[in-house]
Amino acid sequence: MGGALGCVIVDQSTVGMQEQFGKFKKVVRPGIHFVPWCCGINIAGRLSLRVQQLDVRCETKTKDNVFVNIVASVQYRAIQEAAFDAYYKLTNPRSQIQSYVFDVVRASVPKMILDDVFEQKSEIARNVEEQLEKAMTNYGWEIVQTLIVDVEPDETVKKAMNEINAAQRSRLATREKAEAExxxxxxxxxxxxxxxxxxxxxxxxxxxxxxxxxxxxxxxxxxxxxxxxxxxxxxxxxxxxxxxxxxxxxxxxxxxxxxxxxxxxxxxxxxxxxxxxxxxxxxxxxx
Incomplete structure (x- = not known):
């Protein structure tokens, strides 16, 4: 009914892209708007201003030749003042963010051994965030935060690490027992x-x-x-x-x-x- 009368509602935390005969005209804010479709004016799409999250799983190799899966969690949102760029410059911002995460992770992790990857997760996350911030700001997107939420080595590697840890602890226990004796x-x-x-x-x-x-x-x-x-x-x-x-x-x-x-x-x-x-x-x- 609203569309027939030329009225369009834009939800809160959302902006609409208004076009006339296929050309961008203006950004419409939340609320009700009169859009005379008979004059070729319409709302081509809507852009959410809420914070979104993208989890990226990337497989790479460490310096000591161990394959690991790095799970990065990227929180991002569209910049309201750059809504035009955010909507029109990128076809799929999530795919673009994923590509940058792959690039940074695969450039950083191969320089570290496996133990350093676990210890320097915050360093890897900072590198990813800096690279994304430089790239995505030009497209109207803000990177709120980037986290490395998981580092998953191969199952055989995890088993070997557990065995090494168990052997070290057993050796320490034996030494302490001998000292006590x-x-x-x-x-x-x-x-x-x-x-x-x-x-x-x-x-x-x-x-x-x-x-x-x-x-x-x-x-x-x-x-x-x-x-x-x-x-x-x-x-x-x-x-x-x-x-x-x-x-x-x-x-x-x-x-x-x-x-x-x-x-x-x-x-x-x-x-x-x-x-x-x-x-x-x-x-x-x-x-």
Missing amino acids: KLLQVKRAEAEAESKYLSGVGIARQRQAIVDGLRESVVAFSHNVPGTSAKDVLDMVMVTQYFDTMKEIGASSKNSTVFIPHGPGAVGDVAEQIRNGLLQGSAGTPR
Whole structure:
């Protein structure tokens, strides 16, 4: 009905291209417009001023001969003041943008190794945006933003990268485990050395206490029984200890059979051996 009456509505964020007999006349803004078709005037087309997005997938090769798919996301819009250029100069702006993205990506990525491609995505996006801005502004289009949203190596390359990463982490874990085991062994050895040292100190103190006790007993007995020498007292003490030991062995039912020299002469030998051992322990013990 509106077309029959010569009325045309242009939506918000859109401009229309008004022509008369096929020649551009003016840009019409959003709203209702009287277009007398009988005079050869019509709206040849409409141009959206909204931000649009184009995702471009480009396959290229890196410096280390790895094929990757680079996905670039370009956000662009028509410049209202240059609506004539945006509508008439390019037949397909999306195809033009895609061509420039291909050109920049395939010129930048082959200079980088694969790891650098992942690390320098923002640099690649900036190069694409700068190149597009220079080219598309002349055609009435503004590049709002360009992003490299994905870098996809070949599946076998991704698998190899994961295996390398896993091997590195495994090697690091093995090294850390070995260091922990080494530290544990060192601490265990230090603890064992400290334990042996303390045990030796305890044994030395025990022997010293025995020697001191025997010496005091010998001295006390010598004073109380005149005419006895220290050797006689020590022999008597050793004999007493000897018979006490024999008594304990015989009284216990859980002891195994023990064969020891026994007799009047053997007692002297045992006493001599015990006395020599105590005296040697006393001489070697620090006071």
